Amino acid sequence: MSEATARDIAAVVELYETTEFANDQSRLIDFAQNKLALTSLQVLPPGDLPSKDPRPFLGLLDRALSEEIRNQVKRDAWIDTVGQSGQVEIRIKLEKATLRFVAPRGQIYASNSHIFLVWMVGTSLVLVSAAVVLLRNQIRPILRLAEAADSFGKGRGFPEDFKPRGAREVRQAALAFVEMRDRITQHVEQRTTMLAGVSHDLRTVLTRFKLELALLGDAPEITALKSDVNEMQHMLEDYLAFARGDGGESASVTNVRELLEEVHEDALHYGPDIVLESGRRKRDLLVPLKRQALKRAILNLVSNAARFGDMVVVRGTADRAWLSIDVEDDGPGIPAAERANVFRAFYRLDHARNQDKGNTGLGLAIARDIARSHGGDILLEESVLGGLKATIRLPV
Ligand SMILES: Nc1ncnc2c1ncn2[C@@H]1O[C@H](COP(=O)(O)OP(=O)(O)OP(=O)(O)O)[C@@H](O)[C@H]1O
Ligand SMILES: [Mg+2]
Numbered sequence: 457m458s459e460a461t462a463r464d465i466a467a468v469v470e471l472y473e474t475t476e477f478a479n480d481q482s483r484l485i486d487f488a489q490n491k492l493a494l495t496s497l498q499v500l501p502p503g504d505l506p507s508k509d510p511r512p513f514l515g516l517l518d519r520a521l522s523e524e525i526r527n528q529v530k531r532d533a534w535i536d537t538v539g540q541s542g543q544v545e546i547r548i549k550l551e552k553a554t555l556r557f558v559a560p561r562g563q564i565y566a567s568n569s570h571i572f573l574v575w576m577v578g579t580s581l582v583l584v585s586a587a588v589v590l591l592r593n594q595i596r597p598i599l600r601l602a603e604a605a606d607s608f609g610k611g612r613g614f615p616e617d618f619k620p621r622g623a624r625e626v627r628q629a630a631l632a633f634v635e636m637r638d639r640i641t642q643h644v645e646q647r648t649t650m651l652a653g654v655s656h657d658l659r660t661v662l663t664r665f666k667l668e669l670a671l672l673g674d675a676p677e678i679t680a681l682k683s684d685v686n687e688m689q690h691m692l693e694d695y696l697a698f699a700r701g702d703g704g705e706s707a708s709v710t711n712v713r714e715l716l717e718e719v720h721e722d723a724l725h726y727g728p729d730i731v732l733e734s735g736r737r738k739r740d741l742l743v744p745l746k747r748q749a750l751k752r753a754i755l756n757l758v759s760n761a762a763r764f765g766d767m768v769v770v771r772g773t774a775d776r777a778w779l780s781i782d783v784e785d786d787g788p789g790i791p792a793a794e795r796a797n798v799f800r801a802f803y804r805l806d807h808a809r810n811q812d813k814g815n816t817g818l819g820l821a822i823a824r825d826i827a828r829s830h831g832g833d834i835l836l837e838e839s840v841l842g843g844l845k846a847t848i849r850l851p852v
Contacts (some may be wrong), residue, residue: 459528459737460737472553478552480526484499497556502552505533518535521544546558598622610831659692679785710742713772722751728770757848761846763815766787779849782846784839798820820834
C-alpha cells in the first residue's frame with residue numbers, strides 16, 4: 457500500500473517537472489486530488505525541508521513509506537505522520553518548488569491491529585486449552601508408569617491393572633518396562649527354586665551326618681567333628697540366605713513398632729544389653745514391608761553389634777519420607793576407609809575379637825540387599841556410644 461502511494465507521488469512529481477503542469481498548478485492539484493488517491497496537494501515555494509531528526513515516532517510502517525518514496529521519487533522527502541491523525545503529510549523538495557502531499561493514512565497502511573490482537577489472543581487461548589487437554593492425557597500414562605516403577609522398585613509389587621497407554625513413545629517405554637519386570641521376576645523365581653532344591657539336598661545330607669555322628673558317641677574327635685558340622689550348617693544357611701535375597705517374599709503392611717519389639721525379643725539371647733528406643737511418634741507406623749526379610753536384616757546388624765559391643769541400642773524413627781532403623785554399639789567400630797568394604801560378601805575385618813567361628817562375612821551384604829530391595833539402603837557411621845552406628849533407611 458505504501459508503494460501505491462509512493463507511485464502516485466512519483467507521477468505527480470514527474471508531471472510537475474516535465475510537462476506544462478508546472479504552469480497550471482490548479483490543474484495539477486485537481487488531477488492529484490481527483491484522479492489519484494491523494495487528499496490534497498499544495499505547491500509551496502522552494503526551500504529547505506523541515507529538519508529530519510529527531511523523530512522518535514517514525515514507526516516501522518512509516519519507515520516503509522519513506523523507503524518507498526526514496527526508491528520511486530529519488531528526491532529529498534520529509535514525512536510526518538504525527539501531526540494529523542488519519543492523514544500523513546509528505547513533502548518532496550524539488551528545484552522550483554516544494555510539493556506538499558496529504559494522503560489518508562488508511563490508504564498507506566492497513567492498521568487493523570486490534571483485529572490482529574483479538575485473533576492472536578483468541579487462537580492462542582484455543583491452542584493453549586487444546587495443548588493442556590492433550591498434555592494431561594499424555595502425562596497421565598507417564599505418571600502411572602512412574603508409580604508402577606516406583607512400587608516395583610520398592611518391592612511392593614505391581615499395580616494389577618497396569619496397561620501401557622498414551623502416545624506411541626510412552627507405550628513403548630511402558631512395554632519395555634513390563635518386559636524388564638517379567639524378566640526380573642522370572643530370574644528371581646528361577647534362582648529361588650534352584651536354591652530351594654540345593655538347600656534341601658544339602659540339608660538332608662547334613663542331617664544324616666549329624667545322626668551318624670550322634671551314634672558314634674562322645675569321643676573328643678567326635679565332638680570336634682560335631683561342632684564342625686554345626687558350623688557348616690550355619691554357613692550353609694548363610695550362603696543360602698544371601699543367594700536367596702529376600703526369598704521372593706512379598707510386601708505386606710507391617711507395624712514397625714511390633715517388628716522392632718520382635719527383633720528385640722529375638723536378640724535378647726545375644727548377651728549384651730540391648731535397648732529398644734522408639735521415636736517421639738505417638739501413632740504406630742504402618743509400612744508395606746517384606747517383614748521376614750527386614751527382620752533378618754535388622755537381626756544381622758544387631759548380631760554384629762552384640763558381637764563387638766557390650767551395649768546395643770536399636771532405634772526406630774520416621775519422618776514423612778523415610779523410615780530409619782539405627783543399630784548402635786559401643787564396640788571398636790569400623791574405620792571410615794573400611795565402611796564400603798564390609799558390605800562385600802565374605803569380607804571380614806581383622807579385629808582381634810573377630811576370631812569367632814561361624815561368621816561368614818555375609819551379614820552386612822545380605823542386610824544391604826534387603827534394604828535395597830525395599831528401595832532403601834544401609835549407612836554406616838560412628839556412633840555416639842563409640843562404636844558403629846548402622847542405619848537402615850527405607851522409603852515410607
Ligand atoms: N558393629 C560392628 N563393629 C565393628 N565391626 C563390625 C561391626 N559390624 C560388622 N563389623 C565388621 O564388618 C565385617 C563384616 O560384617 P558382616 O556382618 O558382613 O559379616 P560377619 O559378621 O563377619 O559374618 P556373618 O554376619 O555372616 O555371620 C565383620 O567381620 C566385622 O569385622
Ligand atoms: Mg554379621
